[in-house]
Amino acid sequence: MTAILVAAGLNKSFGAVTAANDINIAVERDSVVGLIGSNGAGKTTFINMVTGYLKPTTGTISFEGRDITALAPRQITRLGICRSFQIPQLFNSMSVAENLLVGVGIMASAGSDWIAAGRQTGNPGEAVDAILDQFNLGGYRDRQAGLLPEGTRKLLDIALAMVVQPRILLLDEPTSGVSADEKFELMDMVMKAVRETGVTVLFVEHDMEIVERYTDRVLAFYEGRIIADGAPATVLDAAEVRRYIIGEQR
Template identity: 50%
Template sequence: MTEALEARGLKKAFSGVKAADDVSVVIKSGEIVSLIGANGAGKTTFVNMVTGYLKPDSGTIHSQGREITGLKPREITRSGVCRSFQIPQVFNELSLEENLLVAVNVALKGAARSHSPLRGADNRNARQMADEILVRFKLEDYRYNRANEVSGGTRKLLDVGMATISHPRVLLLDEPTSGVASNEKFAFMDVVMNALADEDVAVMFIEHDMDIVRRYAHRVVVFHEGRVLADGPTEVALNQDDVKRYVTGGAA
C-alpha cells in the first residue's frame, strides 16, 4: 500500500499551550484509522492542520508524495484530501439533491466563487454524479426533502457524500456518529463504509464511541496532551495500559 498521508513532526501552539507536539502519523491507501483521545488531546488540531484550516508551526504534511503543508483548504481538497464535519456543512434550505448538485458544480468548476453555486449544475453529467451519491449513501428516498427536514443521521450521510464527490484519496471524518441516534449508529457506519469500500480511499475518523472504533477501525492513533500516545492495530492500541489509564478509563 502507498502512503496516502504522511505527517511528520507537526507542532502547533496557542498562547504557549502545545496543541500538537511533534505529531507524526502515516496512513496507507485503503486503511481505516480512528483517532481517539479526550477532549483537547489534539485530534481536531491534527485534522485541521492536515486539511488546511490551521497552519502548523513546524513539520510537514504530504499526500500521495506531494507536500501540502500550509496550503489553503480548497487547494488541499483539490489534491485529494477531503473531510466531513462534526456539524454537517450543508445548505439547510436546499433539497438533498440540490446540495449534491452544488457540491458537483464546485468540484467540476470551482463555482464556490459564483453568486449562484447551482448555476450550470443542472446538466446530465452533474445529475448523474449526484444520483450516484444518492444511491451509494442510501439517500434516494430523501432526494427532494430539504436538508432541514431530515434526521441528523441523514444530514451526516449527505455531508459525507458531498465530501466524496471528487473521489478523494484521503477522507477525514470528524466524529461521524455524533448526533446520530444510538440505535442507528451501526447502520449509519455500515452505509458509510459500504459506500467507500470500492474507492481505495484512506479513511481517518475521530470517534469517542469505542464500540464504533472496535468495529470499524483497522488501526487506532491515540492522542494525549498534544502527542501520539499509541499507534497500532485496534485491539493492541486499546489494550495498552497507558491508553486505558488516560483515554478509555479501562473501557477498552
C-alpha cells in the same frame, strides 16, 4: 503498502496551549485509521492541519509525496483530501439533491476551466442520483437539508465530502449525535461506499465499538501527543490508553 499521507514533526500551539506536540504519522493507502482521545487531545487539530484550516507552527504534511503544509483548504481538497465535520456543514436552504449538485458542479469545474464551469455539462442529475443511492438518501431527495434529522444530516455531510471523489476522507466524529441504533447502519453504509471507491479513511471517534469494528489501525492522542499507534486490539489494551482515554470502562 505505501504511505499516502505523511505528517512529520507537527507542532501547533495556541498561545500557551500546545494542541499538537511532535506528531509523526505515515498513513498507508487504502487503510482505515481511527483517531481516539479525550476532548482537547489534539485529534481535530490534526484533522484541521491536514485539511489546511490550521497551519502547523512547525513540521510538514505531505500527500502522495507533495508538501501540502502551506496550501489552502480548497487546494488540498482539489488534490484529493476531503472531510466531514463534527457539526454537519450543509447548504441548509437547499434540498438534499441540490446540496449534492453543488459538489457535482464543483467537480465539473475542476481546475480553472471557467468556460466548462459556466455551462451545464453532461447530466448532473445522474451523478446526484448515484450518490443518493450509494448513501441511501433517495427518500430525502427533495427534502430541505436544514430540516433533516441529525443522523441524515451526518450522512449528507459525509456524502458531500465523497461527492468530490477524494482519495483520503477525514471524518470528524461521524457517529456523534446519531442514535445507538443508527450508528452501525451509518458506518456500514459509509464504509461500503469508501471500499467501493478505494478511499483511505481517517476518522475521529469516541465510540470504541465503532473504532474496534471498522478500523485497521488506531492512533491514540493525549495532550497533543500520540501515546499509542497500532492495531485496534493492541492500542485499546495499552495501559496508557486505558488510563487516559478509556478510563475504567474496559
